[in-house]
Amino acid sequence: MxxxxxxxxxxxxxxxxxxxxxxxxxxxxxxxxxxxxxxxxxxxxxxxxxxxxxxxxxxxxxxxxxGPSEPDAAPTGVLAVDLKRELRAAAEELAERRFDQVCRVLVHEARTDLVTLLLMPRRVLVEERLRTAQRLGEVPADVDVSAAAELLLGPVHQRWFLRTAPLTGEFTDAVVDLVIRALTARP
CATH class of the missing domain: 1.10.10.60 (Homeodomain-like)
Known part of the structure; x- marks a missing residue:
């Protein structure tokens, strides 16, 4: 045969x-x-x-x-813990040499597929967690979830892309703490 x-x-x-x-x-x-x-x-x-x-x-x-696999951890119910886990995972993916090398090339070649297929799934997870936090009263209902997700992930992607400083878990945790403080602050 x-x-x-x-x-x-x-x-x-x-x-x-x-x-x-x-x-x-x-x-x-x-x-x-x-x-x-x-x-x-x-x-x-x-x-x-x-x-x-x-x-x-x-x-x-x-x-x-x-490439990076889909995150499989269920939400813990604690907003800061869940967001810190997501941002740390994003930073770890970007730190993998093969991911780093290929993503930089795709950014250089202006491949919009990079955003759609590789960066967007993480953003969707962050937005879903923020919507859950809104339903639970952890985040005010008037918070723009899309803008909040950009506030969280933007610094991670910018630090990775520009290489201004090391992309660490401590950095991503600090971003989460700052954004949660801003989202939940009331005049």
């Missing part, structure tokens, strides 16, 4: 994606080549070019398939 071409193609595709992530982590984006990915994956470079026009789209697909 001849080998299943679809199965072989999926195995090759996955090997290419894994090789691309391993190499970008080891070498960085500027030194990554399609030839190196092909050699590591055990395929011809024409196979890669058949599926991806360049290393940017290849890395994007690799990150979508093998």
């Amino acid at each position: 001849p080998p299943d071409a679809a199965r072989r193609s999926d195995r090759s595709r996955r090997a290419i994606l894994v090789a691309a992530l391993e190499l970008v982590e080891a070498l960085g984006y500027s030194r990554l080549t399609i030839e190196a990915v092909a050699a590591r994956a055990g395929v011809g470079k024409q196979t890669i070019y058949r599926w991806w026009p360049s290393k940017g789209p290849l890395l994007f697909d690799a990150l979508v398939e093998f």
Whole structure:
């Protein structure tokens, strides 16, 4: 019985994606080549070019398939604890070398897919937690949840992108404390 071409193609595709992530982590984006990915994956470079026009789209697909996993922790019911957990997770994802390398490339290449597929899920979780806090009376009902999520995640993304200082759990905790204080303060 001849080998299943679809199965072989999926195995090759996955090997290419894994090789691309391993190499970008080891070498960085500027030194990554399609030839190196092909050699590591055990395929011809024409196979890669058949599926991806360049290393940017290849890395994007690799990150979508093998990148950070969806958070699975249930809310604790304590707003500060939940938000600190989410911001720490965002900072940890951005600190992973393969995530860092690929995301910087995608930002550089102005891929709006980066925001939609990789950064937006975290924002949705933060907004959901803030809405729950509103229902529980922890956050005033008139707080704009979307703006509050930007207040929380904006500094994390900015510090990561600009590299102005280390992105640490202490920093993300301080952001949460400041934003909660601002959200719950009443004149």
